[in-house]
Amino acid sequence: MHIHFMKLAIEQAKLSIPVPSGYCVGAVLVQETLREANTNRHGNNDSIDDVTSQEFEEDKDEGYADRFRVVVTGYSRELPGNTHAEECCLLKLAALGADTGSRDDYFEDDDDEYIGEGEVALVAGTAATGAAAGCNGGCGSGRWNNSNSTDSNQNSNRSDRKLKSRRKWIMYSTMEPCSTRLSGNRSCSDRLIASGIRQVYVGVREPDHFVKTVVGVENMVEKGIEVIHIPGLEDECLAPNRHVLDL
Template sequence: MHFHFMKLAIEQANLSIPVPSGYCVGAVLVQETLRETNTVRHSNNDSTDDISSQEFEEDKDEGYADRFRVVVTGYSRELPGNTHAEECCLLKLAALGADTGSRDDYFEDDNDEDDGEGEVAPLAGTAATGAAAACNGGCGSERCNNSNGTDNNQISNRSGRKLKSRRKWIMYSTMEPCSTRLSGNRSCSDRLIASGIRQVYVGVREPDHFVKTVVGVENMVEKGIEVIHIPGLEDECLAPNRHVLDL
């Protein structure tokens, strides 16, 4: 599954127009929905149940297609302003009005109607991939044409009972999110730290062609982000950067 999402990020990287002053990087932002599976309750003197802990895991009745949703994609310089791939994803997400929150966020389904499908309702713009990634125009891209007003947080209630779910956001990037930008703009690692995203998959570490001391991974790990390298795709992740790297 992670291999698949990184492949999508590589496709994005190949859409980036090469420039002598920057890398061509692709990124994919995925949302995972986890169900509450175990609730421990303790009764007080008033006989009122108090939820003291909750455990979340994948829904065994759902496949990967239902649990994992590609929300937005991005690639280097896709949006105006010398934007980086991860930055484009976050700008598009903000334009959709979605909020990554924290990894402990969960929400309850108060919708009494059942659509009969038992599927997680997709975020508005879920189908936004590649150059046609949708938003409401707030990101400044001429490609944006989304006008979907769907409630981003609804979940169908297949059993008629109130469900609790946790939203987990995962960023896939072909290259380590930068720690320093020569332009003076905010680094992508800092943006991810501030976003509340707590899991990042990378294809390769950032080469030291432009910045000699690269600490994007270290900065994120220090702030509680889990950073995971997906092995086996290094050549494909670096290939769009032949214009600046000696490959």
């Protein structure tokens, strides 16, 4: 199932118009719906990781797949202002809540407590490391974990709205959310931390072509976000970036 959503993100990355100063990244924001979030068709209380790809495919016609639905998608520079893929997803979600009059379906009030705290437990142990293509500082199959656990963009406040803790939100991104933006805008890892999203799946770590010290994963893990690498799709995630990478 995770591969299904990551491949949707890869298709988004292909829509990004290449520029010499940036990557082409795709992102998909998925929501676990309330209707089927607690009980599956067998009457079991399954988490997202308990759903196998075979079950996902077999149950599409029965509505089980609707338990996890794509809410918004995004790709690099899709919206004005040199926007990144994850940033576009958050901006679209904020606009969706405002434009439909259904803000309460998505966001907590501004003065609410930190969202999602304790909902998604960090996985014990250390991050698996590997030499996946394009990785900077280790990017193996597995989860990154930490056991100790003023933006110039005018849309910053809207993209940083915190999501309701009663829903599970998962971000899929073809590349590690950035930790530093040369434009001076707020990084995508910081935006995700502020949003309340507690689970992020990535296809590949950010190469060091533009920024030499990339710590998006580390920043998110430190703030309690579970970051998981989906192995086997590195080449597909990097392919839209041939214009800047030596592939």
